[in-house]
Amino acid sequence: MPYQVLARKYRPTQFQEVVGQAHVVQALTNALNQGLLHHAYLFTGTRGVGKTTLARIFAKCLSCETGITAQPCDQCSHCREIDKGRFPDFFEIDAASRTKVEDTRELLDNVQYAPAKGRLKIYLIDEVHMLSGHSFNALLKTLEEPPAHVKFLLATTDHQKLPATVLSRCLQFHLQQTTPEQAASHLTTILQKENIAFDRTALQLIGKAANGSMRDGLSILDQSIAFGDGKVLEPDVKSLLGTIEASILIDILNALQKKNGTLLLANIAKLQQQGADFARALAELLSLLHNISVLQIVPDISLEDHDPALPSLAAAFSAEDIQLFYQIGIMGQRDFAFAPSPKIAFEMTLLRMLAFYPEKLALSATKPTIATTQSQKEKTWPDIVAKLSLTGAALVLAQNCTLENLTDTKAHLLIKSSQKALAQPNQIQRLQQALSDYLQRPMRIAIKFGDQEQQTPAELTQQQHEQRQQAAKRQFAQDPKIQQLMQAFDATLIEESITTDKNHLEQ
CATH class of the missing domain: 1.20.272.10 (Zinc Finger, Delta Prime; domain 3)
Structure with a gap:
């Protein structure tokens, strides 16, 4: 008898044999037991997790001669023929090789006819996302209102490529990736049935290398058995997988x-x-x-x-x-x-x-430590903020912070607890990017909340504005012409109307 690969030999034939998909199995089992059967089901997930396997088992549940059941007998002619791919009312279609609209129309022309042998005609379309746009359009009407004797089972590894109109007409089940522990446990059961010697650590390596695909895990197990001359041992599996020490x-x-x-x-x-x-x-x-x-x-x-x-x-x-x-x-x-x-x-x-492994810089007890380069001589946070390409809320955040410490890779900022709302993640990200661009190296920002001992750029700007305002008032009060006008008209100076010109005052 020719050798049969493990993935085919141990392909599940009952729901309880499927590994790692308890949520899907429970939903399908309840639907079958309660008779709540939809006309179209969509199974999604990565390769080798059991999409077509579940669809075939579901087809047996619908076609078993004992009646619609969650536990098909696997003994009747219907169950055996579905397992062998010979049941006349179960159509398994590979959409990857039948993408044309003509193929879809040919399929749909036969939908209206009654089942030849079973109670239902079941269409399993694998890799359904490979159908062309015209094929989907041809399928839509039938998928929405199929005859009572027809069920559609769709499977795909990329459901995002399906039109929304198709998704809305199906019950969708997303199959999870198999965990390394689930894969190793299943492989253990198989090797015990095959009477093959193995190391549990070797199976753990295979389960991890399978990357969520039970079929891939079984394929690797086949390779390991051949590589290890009938045994599955850790050194052989490591060598086969190229595992790094x-x-x-x-x-x-x-x-x-x-x-x-x-x-x-x-x-x-x-x-x-x-x-x-x-x-x-x-x-x-x-x-x-x-x-x-x-x-x-x-x-x-x-x-x-x-x-x-x-x-x-x-x-x-x-x-x-x-x-x-x-x-x-x-x-x-x-x-x-x-x-x-x-x-x-x-x-x-x-x-x-x-x-880029950073050198640690000592944190001063009184002043922030700023790492400078030849092209960046600013010594204070306000100097840096003034040169950052920032606007809006990110600029407001920068102006209300003080710098606690600055290393080659990270800036530690402090902001008042009352202004915590300014520190939104997106604004921190903008400030971090602007600082990285200015310093010409990747920077990260850490913000703490508390009392500030230093002036923020906003406070410094306000202080400078008030100083200019006071200087302008003094300049007006001492101007002889202004004094003459006030005496001549018995006028009063409205101080709030005085505006400052920074450049003029500095001249």
Whole structure:
């Protein structure tokens, strides 16, 4: 008997065998038990999560000779023929290969005829988003008011490409991605049935590599069995998947923490010697940075794949360092499409982390510390705000803050608690972008609320305005011509009518 791949051999034939889709199974089961059957169902989700499998099981539930049921017998001719794809009243159509409107019209011409053998005619259209616009238009009327003996089951990996008119005519079920734990548990059951030796850690690696697709997980399991000569062991699976050694990534982070470029490049060379996929290495490094960041915020949390070295790294780096490295890593993923080689893209990303690793500046007890460059000599926050390209609410926010501290990558601002409403996220983002543009380097802003010991730019502007106003009043009062006019007409000077000219007063 020819070998049958595991994904087909263990394809679910009953609702209870479907992995990770309890919400969909419950909804369909209740509908079948209560007789609340819609004329069109849409199953959406990524590849390999069970869309067509659920549709086929649902078709059996509707066609079983024992009656409409949530538990088809799998023994009658109808159930067996649907499983084998030979039931005359179950039409499985691949929309990717039948996109033309003529194909759709040919299908619809037969809708009006009664079922040949079963109680219903069931149309399963897979990858329905591949139909052309004209095909959708031809399908709409029938989809809205099909004959009583017709049910439509639609499946797609990209429901956003479906016209809204189609979506509104269907009951939609979104299938979730399978978790690594669910995948590993299902693979364990299969290997026990197949009497194949395995490591549980190997199945956990496969479950993670499946990336939410149960079918992909079964395909990787098939490869692992062949690679391991009938066994599924952790070293073989790691070799097959090209898994990066976590110890090397930990050494890379330690090299960053020590600012040791030689050690950093040596560990990158180790990855190259192992034939590592550098794009995957960067992705796993980002996962480590994520775990470190979580540990910094919630030290007692239990993390999946918790490396013993992570707590010490969480203590060695500041939260700002980890956020900076993570952002540089995310941006570095774009370099792989343009860099001369994946190794260079990975290497340059890490060298960028090293280059931008900020030096810590001491916080003054009385005055803010401002890191300056040759092209930026301003020493106060009002000087900086005056040169920022800001308008509206973001400018008002900047004018009502004082600067507590300024490092190479972060500005710590203080605003009164009574003005907390000014610190809206979108305005903070605008201020952050304007500051980054002015200083010509990526900057982040942290805002605290409390009493301010320094003058804000707004307060300084108001003080300067009042000083100019007082100077103008004195100038008017001392002007001989003004005094003569007031005496001649017995006039009184209305001080509120005096306007100031800053340039004139300074001359």
